[in-house]
Amino acid sequence: MSTTNRDVAKVLRSLGANAQRVIGLLQLDEGWKLAIDTAKRIVDAAATILEQGTNPEELIAKLHGSPPLRPAIGRVRAEEDAKIAEKPERSPR
């Protein structure tokens, strides 16, 4: 990885971290929070891409695929089921 790429990645990570601090300082609403979180994720992805190695073997070793979504949502649903079970069967009238 060249020094330039590393420097740019560092700046991008710093930008993302500062954007998240702004949410706390300005007590922004949910819409702004979501927008800034999304921007941070994109900036972090760009930084990760810039930090990739240049050696072909190193690149290929990092290829493991992306995680499946259904099992992760299944785990969220299991946690939700526990919360739902704490509620009364029907709302008191």
Place this chain on the structure above:
Amino acid sequence: MIRAVVAAVTLVAVGCGASDVEIHARAALATQTILEQAHAGILEARTEQGQAAIDAHPDREGATAARDAVDVRFEPVVASYEAVRVLHDGWIRLIVIASTGRPFDIEVALGLAHDIVAAFAELRAVAARIGIELPDLGGVVNSVIATATENP
């Protein structure tokens, strides 16, 4: 912005005289990063919306129905994500096999790259319908396709 950065990274690989396998490995790795970010973003939105649905209903029946409705809204996004993931896994397998010294089928690899771009565009569109913003993947894979076409 991510599009420009990714395109720049891909061009760096080309400028260094990278092989077809290396260019595809770099693009597949960039795609993997974007897919991981998409996974995190979708899961976070699903968790938040599920929690909000449950909180909005004091009783079990209402909370269950509202939470299940969230999953119905998310199903096209989940199905699209899984479709991209399966295609990406196929791309990786092709690259890994080629890295062991076996011939690299560039036509199949480019076809997969095309399919991943199209499938991710679909994922991006269905995610936007429920308020989830995802980055544009097209810049990454299109750079690879253009490079491979210009330098066969």
